[in-house]
Amino acid sequence: MKVLICGGGVIGTSIAYFLSQRNIEAVVVERTGVANAASGKSGGFLALDWCDGSPLAPLARRSFALHGELAATLDRDWGYRRVDTLGVVASVQQDTSRYRNLQSPDWLGAESAVHGQIGTPDTTAQIHPALFTQAMMDAAADKGASLVNGRVDGICFSPDGARATGAIVNGAALHADAVVIAMGPWSILACQWLPLPAIYGSKGHSLVFQYEPTPESLFVELEWQAGQMRSPEINPRPDGTTYVCGLPGDDPLPVDPANVLPEPGACETLRQMTASIAPELGASAILAEQACYRPVTQDGLPLIGAVPGIAGAYIATGHNVWGMLNGPATGEAMAELIAGGETRVNLRPFDPVRMAAQDPGAIF
Ligand SMILES: Cc1cc2nc3c(=O)[nH]c(=O)nc-3n(C[C@H](O)[C@H](O)[C@H](O)COP(=O)(O)OP(=O)(O)OC[C@H]3O[C@@H](n4cnc5c(N)ncnc54)[C@H](O)[C@@H]3O)c2cc1C
Structure with missing residues (x-):
């Protein structure tokens, strides 16, 4: 069986990894480069139980465990480590000392x-997101998976239109037994090819500083200017x-992922925000000024499952703020689904058909 995976972010490469563990041939088609989008520019922060109380909880818990297993078993280093995580209050307007309950780093x-x-x-825990995503691709390649540098432009169908038989890559048909849409926010393009609900892109800016403080992850509530x-x-x-x-951004998603850029002044604002929280960090050398888009669905839950009405077509996207965390369990579940078995994590909450159930008149 040959599975064509459209998109080389953490979701696409994790699917390729878990398919390859089952000796199923995986071909990843990536337009700009593995981990070139959000999967290379995200925080890489992981949490066991922060999705508890939501339908994501079983996926997140399984994925947190898989991250630990992968770090322990694969002979590659992507900076996986367990960390303390602190909640911080900061303000450029007022004295925050009354909120201090613990000693600050x-x-x-x-x-x-x-x-x-x-x-x-x-x-x-934390991972380096680009190194992890690349490691998933490399480990998949060790078991026979391949990477095609190309742009997916459409889907190939059987003559009756009922089955996906491959994808159009750089204008030519690339045949496979199954096709997975895993193009993050660019999965919106697949709505032109398949009956799928919309996926949106939510932009965020980030900076990488040359600075190594004590290893706590910090979630800061900052009262900023005005x-x-x-x-x-x-x-x-x-x-x-x-x-x-x-720091969010406003620009709409460009069709070419290579055209995702920080907005004027945004990185300087983020640097100033950083300096107001940690002056030495904010004054240190900046190694990367970047932006990326989180893939978001209308109800905030990912789309993971078979595309309704088209045999051999699947989707895995819409992971929003938890794509790095939920990559491995998504990859595992998709491999189980495509192989025709039971999935360890119940995928029903993520089934694309739920969107039609919410709006019975909807044609995606
Ligand atoms: C600022 C920020 C911080 C974040 N921090 C965290 C965090 O700490 N923890 C966490 O769990 N998650 C975090 N996230 C979320 C996480 O990064 C995303 O959910 C995840 O990276 C999405 O992965 P993906 O594989 O679905 O999409 P992407 O990483 O966007 O990958 C999609 C791929 O598809 C490719 N592509 C697009 N169009 C085509 C085409 N036509 N043909 C072929 N390929 C194509 C793109 O080039 C891209 O490589 C963060 C996100 C942002 C924006």
Whole structure:
């Protein structure tokens, strides 16, 4: 069996990895480069139980466990480590000391108060997102998977239109027994080819600093200028860098992922926000100024499952803020589904048909 996976982000490469573990041939088609989009520019923060109480909980818990197993078994380093995670209040407007419940790491500024420990090494962890995504692709390739650099332009169908038989890549048919749409926010393009609900792109900016403080991940509530609230996240990494995100963008999704760029002034604003929380970090050298889009669905849950009415067509996208966390369990579940078996995690909450159930008149 040959499975064509459209998109080389964390979801596409994780599917390729778990298919290859079953000796199913996986071909990843990627337009710009593995991990070139959000999967290379995200925080890489992982949490065991932060999705508890939502339909995502079983997927997230399974995926958190898989991250640990993958780090322990694959002979590759993507900076996986368990971390403490702190909730921080900071303000450029007022004294925050009354919120201080715990001692702050010494690299935080005087106006940053730690109000609580929101994760421990038992419940929170980090990965370097690009290294992890590449490692999934490399480990899949070790078991026979391949990567095609190309642009997916459409789907090939059987003469009766009832079955997907491949994809159009750079204008030519590439045949396969099954096709998976895993193009993150660009999965919206597949709505032109298949009966699928819309997927939206939500833009965020991030910076990578040359700075290695103590390893806690920080979730900050920052009262910024003119009383605006911002929620930056700070992830120090074991490679001597620190990643900061938390400033949204307005630009619509460009069709070519290579055209995703930071908006004018956004990275400088994010640097100033960082400096107001941790002055030494904000003054250190910037290694990357970047932007990316999270894939988001109308109801906030991912789309993971078979495309309704088209045999051999599948989708796995819409992971929003938890794509790095949920990549492995999504890959495992998709491999189980495509192989025709039971899925360990119940995929019903993520079945694309739920959108039609919400709006029976909808033609996606
Ligand atoms: C600022 C920010 C911080 C985040 N932090 C975290 C975090 O800490 N933890 C967490 O779990 N998640 C986090 N996320 C979310 C996470 O990054 C995403 O959910 C995840 O990367 C989505 O992966 P994906 O594979 O679905 O999509 P993508 O990474 O977008 O990959 C899609 C791929 O498809 C390719 N493609 C597009 N069009 C075509 C085409 N026509 N043909 C072929 N290929 C195509 C693209 O080039 C791209 O490589 C963050 C997101 C952002 C934006």
